[in-house]
Amino acid sequence: MFLTVTANPSVDRTVEVPRLARGELHRASAVHVHPGGKGINVARALVRNGIDARAVLPAGGPEGDHLISLLNSYEIDVVRVPASGPVRTNISVIEPDATVTKLNEAGARLSAAEIAALSDAVLGNLSDVSWVVLAGSLPPGVDAGFYAELIRSVDGHAEVVVDTSGPALLAAVKAGPALVKPNLEELEEAVGRSLPNVREVVEAARELRGLGARAVLASLGSEGAVLVDADGAWHAEADAVARSSVGAGDALLAGFLAGGGYGPKALESGVAWGAAAVSLPGSTMPGPIEVGAAEVRLHAELELERGVGAGA
16 A cells, blocks of 8 residues: 655646737637646556555545545545645646646645644554555645655655655655655755756755665656666666657556656656656546556766766
8 A cells, every 4th residue: 555645735736728919818629637746646647557456645615525536436545634734836838849837836834733643644554554655845834844754754754755845855764764756846955056967966866865765766757757776776667659749657656656666667667657657638547557557767977987978
């Protein structure tokens, strides 16, 4: 069983338009509505592929009821933590070339009691769990050290992966998680410099390992992903006809965990899931048919040193 924690869930609306122009009237060619938030997306991807997942999340207001009703259409074990504030709505506008313009709300503030209830819900649902996924932004009222505290509390009960950004990511890294999954921009922010090629991504990932993370899975958009752990570094990539990149990084993480959560085989699995997600509308998560169609190219560290691989 995989348990995901989404501290700042959302209802995600994805609107497809022929062309986005500031200040103009647009008529949508398609609209997709999905339960959102990184942890929820990971859970959706896992259950779509027949893997058990439990999602812990705060949800308040009519918007929270809507989110839960959307989640009820999936085979996810949902643990709802009552909250007084409404669940946020995020809007993604997608053009035919897969360019995404996102409008994300901050989310409702959680009280001290609601934050404690969220932590208790996680710790009270670990008996059958092998991995805990702490994913997404933190809502107002939640300290940047929230994920780090959960990592320390979960230690010894399950492995922990963190997918977040900014101060919350750095605090989590220092708490010693099994895995962190930044995207390129988040990794650049964490190390304080631009990372123009795969080799520099590898070096930056090693810096995060030096701070405490046992492994780093860095998603690089159309250039695939890099994995760095105690045994080495690998880069994997796959071609995809892009329709929407919304949720692709979450699909990549789900595929990595489904592939064992360790080593190059898991990286290949993750990149296959991520490439499959890019080809689907909105934040639709891929199933076995889409995943099976992806062809992944894997480069080992020696190849990276020779400049083999995208962006090397």
